[in-house]
Amino acid sequence: xxxxxxxxxxxxxxxxxxxxxxxxxxxxxxxxxxxxxxxxxxxxxxxxxxxxxxxxxxxxxxxxxxxxxxxxxxxxxxxxxxxxxxxxxxxxxxxxxxxxxxxxxxxxxxxxxxxxxxxxxxxxxxxxxxxxxxxxxxxxxxxxxxxxxxxxxxxxxxxxxxxxxxxxxxxxxxxxxxxxxxxxxxxxxxxxxxxxxxxxxxxxxxxxxxxxxxxxxxxxxxxxxxxxxxxxxxxxxxxxxxxxxxxxxxxxxxxxxxxxxxxxxxxxxxxxxxxxxxxxxxxxxxxxxxxxxxxxxxxxxxxxxxxxxxxxxxxxxxxxxxxxxxxxxxxxxxxxxxxxxxxxxxxxxxxxxxxxxxxxxxxxxxxxxxxxxxxxxxxxxxxxxxxxxxxxxxxxxxxxxxxxxxxxxxxxxxxxxxxxxxxxxxxxxxxxxxxxxxxxxxxxxxx
Amino acid sequence: xxxxxxxxxxxxxxxxxxxxxxxxxxxxxxxxxxxxxxxxxxxxxxxxxxxxxxxxxxxxxxxxxxxxxxxxxxxxxxxxxxxxxxxxxxxxxxxxxxxxxxxxxxxxxxxxxxxxxxxxxxxxxxxxxxxxxxxxxxxxxxxxxxxxxxxxxxxxxxxxxxxxxxxxxxxxxxxxxxxxxxxxxxxxxxxxxxxxxxxxxxxxxxxxxxxxxxxxxxxxxxxxxxxxxxxxxxxxxxxxxxxxxxxxxxxxxxxxxxxxxxxxxxxxxxxxxxxxxxxxxxxxxxxxxxxxxxxxxxxxxxxxxxxxxxxxxxxxxxxxxxxxxxxxxxxxxxxxxxxxxxx
Numbered sequence: 115x116x117x118x119x120x121x122x123x124x125x126x127x128x129x130x131x132x133x134x135x136x137x138x139x140x141x142x143x144x145x146x147x148x149x150x151x152x153x154x155x156x157x158x159x160x161x162x163x164x165x166x167x168x169x170x171x172x173x174x175x176x177x178x179x180x181x182x183x184x185x186x187x188x189x190x191x192x193x194x195x196x197x198x199x200x201x202x203x204x205x206x207x208x209x210x211x212x213x214x215x216x217x218x219x220x221x222x223x224x225x226x227x228x229x230x231x232x233x234x235x236x237x238x239x240x241x242x243x244x245x246x247x248x249x250x251x252x253x254x255x256x257x258x259x260x261x262x263x264x265x266x267x268x269x270x271x272x273x274x275x276x277x278x279x280x281x282x283x284x285x286x287x288x289x290x291x292x293x294x295x296x297x298x299x300x301x302x303x304x305x306x307x308x309x310x311x312x313x314x315x316x317x318x319x320x321x322x323x324x325x326x327x328x329x330x331x332x333x334x335x336x337x338x339x340x341x342x343x344x345x346x347x348x349x350x351x352x353x354x355x356x357x358x359x360x361x362x363x364x365x366x367x368x369x370x371x372x373x374x375x376x377x378x379x380x381x382x383x384x385x386x387x388x389x390x391x392x393x394x395x396x397x398x399x400x401x402x403x404x405x406x407x408x409x410x411x412x413x414x415x416x417x418x419x420x421x422x423x424x425x426x427x428x429x430x431x432x433x434x435x436x437x438x439x440x441x442x443x444x445x446x447x448x449x450x451x452x453x454x455x456x457x458x459x460x461x462x463x464x465x466x467x468x469x470x471x472x473x474x475x476x477x478x479x480x481x482x483x484x485x486x487x488x489x490x491x492x493x494x495x496x497x498x499x500x501x502x503x504x505x506x507x508x509x510x511x512x513x514x515x516x517x518x519x520x521x522x523x524x525x526x527x528x529x530x531x532x533x534x535x536x537x538x539x540x541x542x543x544x545x546x547x548x549x550x551x552x553x554x555x556x557x558x559x560x561x
Numbered sequence: 562x563x564x565x566x567x568x569x570x571x572x573x574x575x576x577x578x579x580x581x582x583x584x585x586x587x588x589x590x591x592x593x594x595x596x597x598x599x600x601x602x603x604x605x606x607x608x609x610x611x612x613x614x615x616x617x618x619x620x621x622x623x624x625x626x627x628x629x630x631x632x633x634x635x636x637x638x639x640x641x642x643x644x645x646x647x648x649x650x651x652x653x654x655x656x657x658x659x660x661x662x663x664x665x666x667x668x669x670x671x672x673x674x675x676x677x678x679x680x681x682x683x684x685x686x687x688x689x690x691x692x693x694x695x696x697x698x699x700x701x702x703x704x705x706x707x708x709x710x711x712x713x714x715x716x717x718x719x720x721x722x723x724x725x726x727x728x729x730x731x732x733x734x735x736x737x738x739x740x741x742x743x744x745x746x747x748x749x750x751x752x753x754x755x756x757x758x759x760x761x762x763x764x765x766x767x768x769x770x771x772x773x774x775x776x777x778x779x780x781x782x783x784x785x786x787x788x789x790x791x792x793x794x795x796x797x798x799x800x801x802x803x804x805x806x807x808x809x810x811x812x813x814x815x816x817x818x819x820x821x822x823x824x825x826x827x828x829x830x831x832x833x834x835x836x837x838x839x840x841x842x843x844x845x846x847x848x849x850x851x852x853x854x855x856x857x858x859x860x861x862x863x864x865x866x867x868x869x870x871x872x873x874x875x876x877x878x879x880x881x882x883x884x885x886x887x888x889x890x891x892x893x894x895x896x897x898x899x900x901x902x903x904x
Contacts, residue, residue, distance in 0.1 A: 149679075153686060175615065222666050278877070282886045285594065285666065289814040290882075293875040301868035423871055434670055471685045476678030482655065486661035486673035531700065 118386070131441045134492040138439065139453070142482035146172050146474050162471055168470045172478070175460020181467065195463075197335070197342020199455045201413070204347040207451035208406025209433025212399040214269075214442040218362060219395035220375035225288030226403045227430025228295035232269040233404025234411055234418055235299045235428075241323040241412055243306050247328060253326045257407045258328065266404015267397040274396025278389035284396070292430075296423050303420035310417075315474070319417040329414025335544050336527030343416075347409035348373050353446055354405065359444040371395050403430060428476075435479050438486040456481065563725045568846055572682045573838025575600075575796040578737045579816035579822065580830045581744060582788035588748065589781025590774075592896045594669025595654050596789045597813025598676035602650045603790025604797035606807040607691050608641035609633065613721040615696040615703075629710045633732050636704045636798070640733060640791050642893065647790015648678070652769070655782040659775055662898035666692075680865055681807040686837060694806040700803035705728050734793045745827035757781055762890035764899040774899045789813065811875075815841075818878045824889055840877055844870040847891040 123129055137285070147169045154165025169528055171178060176199060209226045216223035227277045241258035249257075273287035303309060303320060310316040312325075323329060333346040362368035373381040374391040382388045411418055436454050440446030457479065461472030485492070579596055586593035592854055595600075614635060616619055619771055623631035634847050654672055657663040684693045695703070713719055719728055748754040759767040760777040768774050822828030847870050 149682075153683075157686065189607040222670075225869070276883060280883050280886055282879075282882050283821070286814070286818055286882065287879060289811065290818070290875045290879040293811055294872050294879070297868050297872035297875075299865060301872075304868065305866075373719050421867070425808070429676065435674070438667060469686070471682060473678050473682035473685065477675065477682060480671050480675035480678050484657065484668065484673055487657050487671055489594035491663070 120190075123193040126307055127432065131394045133438050133445075133491040133496055135441065135446075135450070135486070137492050138482050138485035138489060141485055142478045143173060144480045146478035149477060150470060150474060164468050164470075165301050166422050168464060168468045171460060171464045171470075171473060172469060173460075176461040177455045178460075178467070188466065191202065193339040194341040195459050197339025197344035200339070200348045201336070201343040201345065201451065202455035202458055203226035203452040205406035205410040206350045206432055206436050206454050207348075207447055208409065209353040209354060209403050209430055209438030210440065210451050210454075211355055211433075212402035213433040213437035214440065214444060214447055215358060215362065215371070215402065216399040218375050219371045219392060220378065221274070221277070221284050221392065221395060221399075222404075223270070223273075224285050224341035224434065224505045225270060225291055226399070226433045227397075227426035228288065228292035229266040229270045229400040229530045230407045230427050230430040231261040231292075231295045231422065232400075233266035233407035235302055235410035236265030236404065237382075238320055238411055238418060239302070239306065239308065239322065241328045242321055242326050244326075246327045254326070255330065255412060258412055259405065261453045262412075263401040263405040266407070269432075270400015270403065271397040274393040277396070278318075278392040293425055296426055298352030300421055300423040301497075302369060303418075305322050308455065309420065316417065318419055318421055320420050322412040322414055322417055324413050328412060329529070330412050332410065347413060349370055350409060351406070351451075354402070354437050355444045355448050358402070362444060367394070388413045403433065418495050418538055432479065435486070436485045438483055438489075441489070477513075563721070565842065566725050567730065569835065569838045569843040570730075571799045572841040572845070573813060573834045574737045575792045575799070575830055575839075576816050576819050577741060577834035579789050579792035579813060580819040580834055581827060582785040582792065582795050583742055583817055583820040584825055584827065584830065585748070585757070585788065585893045586708070586751050586785035587779045587820070587892050588758045588761040589778045589784075590764060590892060590894045590897070590899065591655070591658055591778055592665040592783050593651075593654065593782060593785050593789075594666055594817070595651065595672035595676075595813075596785075596816055597809060597811065598669075598673035598795030598798065599604070599647045599650055599786050599789035600813045601680055601807055601808045603643040603647040603674040603793030604809060605684070605793075605805040605807070606646040606790065607639045607794030607796055609687075609804055610639045610693070612640040612693065612696045612801060614617040614700075616798065622650075624849075629706075632703055633706075636732060637736065640736065643794035644791040645785040647793065650790065651782050651786020655779050655784075658898065659782075662900065663895055665898075676886055677807040680805065682807060684807065691806065695803050696739065697844075699728075700798055704733075704798065704803070705730060706732060710783075712846065729752055731795075731799050733798055733820065737792070737795060740788075741827070741831065744788075748827065753780075761894055762901075764894050768899075768901065778899065784850070792816075815874065818882065821889055821891075822878070822881055822885055824885075825892060837874060840874040844873050853875065 127304050133444070150168040150172060151165060151228060154160045154162070154168060170187060174189060178197055179188045179190045179192050182188045209230060211465050212226050212229065213223045223371060237258040240261040241254060244254045244257065246254055269291060273282075273284045276282040276287045277284040296532045308320050310321050311322075312317045329346040330347050332344075335344045335346065335348070336342070338344075362372065370381070370391050371394065373384065373386055374388050375397070381391070407427075410416055410429070432454055436447055436450045439450040457475040458472075461475035464470050464474065465472045476498070579600060582599075583593055583596055620631065620635055622628075623635075650672070653675075654665075654668050656663045657671075658666040681691065684691065687693060706729070708717065708726060709715075709721060711719075711727070718724070748757065756767065756772050757768075757777050757780065759772065760774050760781070764774045767777070793809060793813075794811055797803060797805055815837060816834075819830060819833045823833040847867075
């Protein structure tokens, strides 16, 4: 009996998605370790000891507690690291949600960095601009947070609008709005009086929001993780993630968005306003990214480097791996967001304690994204193993699961032809489906 | 005017060659979103190559003896190295999107994330800082074509043509223009080019006529990777003094925009690249552009914020795309993994 239940669990599509993500993560970490190893071996300046330390920090950086008196690395529960991890996860979860929601509608939101920047600008200006002598700080915080979301929504809606009504590829439009945002934000802060002129070394930064007495409530988390930057933002982000899950799976709006993502043309014939849905989806995505920026910069202990016209925030781009690794599931995003910030912390430890640097964690993230591009293949391999073991009973169950969600159906359709040559497991019903891997509207145009 | 033309060319040439890189990939049916990443990688390889080779006795002696031919040869070798490694790097994308039929947008994004991370990781270990520079001297003194190479004295005038297109230029610019012309002809006038394009329009039909679609798509993305890698190095050489920083300021994406604006056709792309090069040039050096040579810097005197000028290339791109996208016609099969078993 127990074994049967395990088999059922293993055959569930969700389980295989999680497994595929875990395999991606493991391969990513392995690649990172191998690169550290290769660099350590080939460089004469680096000893075998520091290479070994580097690998251990890549894998377990979050547990690092520095070095002991003898100079060797020590590991254990580090409340500061864990707290900082949760703090850095906050904006990542939000940008991850942003990318995930757009992806469900068949849009690739590479514009999260721009939406994040605009959100930063709006929330910082509101938090610093409204005098806390007349308005209570709590209200100012709320206005700034909502303002950041609204600004992000407007910025996100622009690529949505040009995609829906002018048929401009949303990837390109997003990239352009990203750089326009970078310049716009620099411009706005350049002419504003929010530049930090009090501390002479901080002139390139905007004031912290605590300058105006505005900061995110801690909800006691600072007691739990002493010495870290953690605050209530992580709780807000998790609540929003759950909210997004409910919206996407339980409401008409979510259904319309997903229908547009699965097949825009079919959705239109079913009476769904596809253009409005695209704009709506991008606006929601923008609001989430902007909200993430607000949560990060309203914390009171972060400073914004305002002359940002030459660079886009990594947090925005990292929303893409967060979403992809979570297979665009809002609940999954919570965990992958925390995982990404864990890697981030590992990178900080790596820079502080060894001759290696934090960019190796970006390499790991990139590897994971690369693998998630063909997570279908990994899933297929898992399927293949299953088929040898559980044979046909599972196959019928799987085809039942296929029809439940449009996205799953599309993914499965992409893999079915793979199996067609051997002819044994091919399901004719699924074979007719268009091979729409994540870019359904393109497939539609091709026909 | 001379300054304006030279500066425009400096920005337009990398855009043009990288946009052509995009054409080769997309005409074969693969969306190459990774242009930016491949450029970053190519820039790093080229600069690293220069950095290492510079330190050999042969080139040190060549520099001391003002042996221009050897130095220009070094520049070309570095371009070749960047192109080769760019092609190798792009194999990651080809493998994922052709053999594994992965989502090409995500694959490209992965490469875009990978390149700066890997490059910065290595630069930090090699140079102990965030930029990798030439081992000695600067790009201008090593690689720039100067009057002296043609026997002109310091004060002699080369005429408008000479001072605009020969003095203080890089040979990389002309190699890129030459390559652009040759590759455009290959794409349109040879059997290989026709086959490549057919794979981007209707791979099933191409396959039925005996064309190996996988091979053609590999060829397309590999040429694309080589051109983008080279373009990345040319960008680093001409605009940032032969320095690799793990960043090309969005040029790869701008090249994609140029490609779409140019409707996937080489001639239109050349025009589009020049236009964007001009705007990029204005945004970078508007304060020192003296259009009619009367010593008045008109653009600087307009009183428009520097930030607006910097925003301009992207703003114009978006607006231009808005007007042209209705007529744009992408290769029909781009972005769709080819599958033999499917009709």
